Amino acid sequence: MRILVLGAGGIGGYFGGRLAETGADVTFLVREKRQVVLREKGLRITSQFGDAALEVKTMLATELQPVFDAVILTCKAYDLQEAMETIAPGLAPTGFVLPLLNGIAQMEALNDRFGKDRVLGGSAKIQVTLTPEGVVHQLNDWRTITFGEQSGEMSPRILALADLFKATKGVDAHAVPDIMQRMWEKFVHLATAAAMTCLMRANVGEIVRTPEGGKIFLKLLHDSAKVSASQGFPPSQQFMQLYEDTFSQRDSLYTTSMLRDIERKGKTEVDHILGFMLRKAQEAEVDHETIRLAYTHVKAFEQRLAAGRLQ
Numbered sequence: 667m668r669i670l671v672l673g674a675g676g677i678g679g680y681f682g683g684r685l686a687e688t689g690a691d692v693t694f695l696v697r698e699k700r701q702v703v704l705r706e707k708g709l710r711i712t713s714q715f716g717d718a719a720l721e722v723k724t725m726l727a728t729e730l731q732p733v734f735d736a737v738i739l740t741c742k743a744y745d746l747q748e749a750m751e752t753i754a755p756g757l758a759p760t761g762f763v764l765p766l767l768n769g770i771a772q773m774e775a776l777n778d779r780f781g782k783d784r785v786l787g788g789s790a791k792i793q794v795t796l797t798p799e800g801v802v803h804q805l806n807d808w809r810t811i812t813f814g815e816q817s818g819e820m821s822p823r824i825l826a827l828a829d830l831f832k833a834t835k836g837v838d839a840h841a842v843p844d845i846m847q848r849m850w851e852k853f854v855h856l857a858t859a860a861a862m863t864c865l866m867r868a869n870v871g872e873i874v875r876t877p878e879g880g881k882i883f884l885k886l887l888h889d890s891a892k893v894s895a896s897q898g899f900p901p902s903q904q905f906m907q908l909y910e911d912t913f914s915q916r917d918s919l920y921t922t923s924m925l926r927d928i929e930r931k932g933k934t935e936v937d938h939i940l941g942f943m944l945r946k947a948q949e950a951e952v953d954h955e956t957i958r959l960a961y962t963h964v965k966a967f968e969q970r971l972a973a974g975r976l977q
């Protein structure tokens with residue numbers, strides 16, 4: 667399987683890098699600045715599952731030919747439109763796209779652009795970041811990617827992709843028959859975590875150790891689950907139990923990529939994550955005051971950022 671990974675940031679660099687490390691046929695589609703770093707220093711990963719410095723194949727958009735069987739899409743949501751146009755010339759006639767973006771809204775855009783049968787659903791549970799030096803740094807032991815056909819079929823192509831990931835270290839990959847359910851559950855998890863960590867500018871433990879923080883967290887988790895249920899995807903009991911525990915841990919250092927984006931004074935995926943959850947909550951008439959506040963908070967941050975008023 668010839669694999670093209672768009673982006674060599676946190677997610678693309680980690681999962682694509684782990685595949686490349688096994689000798690899989692992986693090419694990173696990057697922009698010039700990242701290509702220079704990758705050529706000079708290699709793709710560097712620091713991780714509790716083993717550090718790596720890999721010589722990897724890279725390509726610029728202008729060099730693409732329609733030869734790739736799988737395109738793993740790892741841009742941020744605000745780059746999605748451009749990224750879809752960038753990868754289109756690289757897809758082989760029978761090629762498919764595996765998006766690993768957080769959220770749900772990307773699926774409609776991808777289905778419209780490529781057709782539903784050429785787009786898998788996908789989700790990553792990991793905490794990883796690209797350092798200013800260009801190193802892909804994994805922050806804890808989360809390392810799961812889950813993917814599947816939107817139709818639910820356990821097709822040869824998802825099983826082949828899962829097989830490739832089996833040879834990797836530091837990746838726990840699952841091909842599943844219910845990817846949209848999994849994506850909604852991840853969305854409930856992320857929207858809850860992103861809203862709270864961004865509103866409070868704190869990690870989970872710092873929030874839980876305040877007098878009211880833990881209760882606000884759990885109410886938000888349950889409200890988000892109601893929104894997911896209103897879309898036909900009620901989170902399982904097992905999922906709810908896991909995240910009730912996760913969002914109750916007093917010593918947790920867990921933060922989100924959205925908080926890291928704010929802290930580095932960068933763009934965020936606020937509309938794609940919190941804006942989308944808020945809209946769905948309003949449509950379903952679910953109480954979502956905390957999401958409304960978090961959405962407004964991050965939008966206001968973006969205005970200060972755009973106006974150059976952040977030190």
Ligand SMILES: NC(=O)C1=CN([C@@H]2O[C@H](COP(=O)(O)OP(=O)(O)OC[C@H]3O[C@@H](n4cnc5c(N)ncnc54)[C@H](OP(=O)(O)O)[C@@H]3O)[C@@H](O)[C@H]2O)C=CC1
Pocket residue numbers: 672673674675676677678695696697700740741742743745748749752766767768790791792793794795796923935
């Ligand atoms: N980081 C994490 O822990 C997690 C992130 N996610 C989700 O995964 C997605 C990716 O996040 P993350 O990896 O952290 O983001 P990063 O910003 O680290 O990486 C995104 C990369 O995509 C590249 N890119 C965007 N558009 C193009 C393009 N047209 N051509 C070439 N390269 C392009 C960017 O390159 P350039 O630098 O040149 O702009 C950047 O390196 C997000 O939706 C995020 O929510 C999900 C789970 C966990």
Ligand SMILES: CC(C)(CO)C(=O)C(=O)O
Pocket residue numbers: 768790791792793855856859921922923924
């Ligand atoms: C919630 C989390 C950490 C889980 O992978 C994530 O997706 C993110 O921070 O973007």
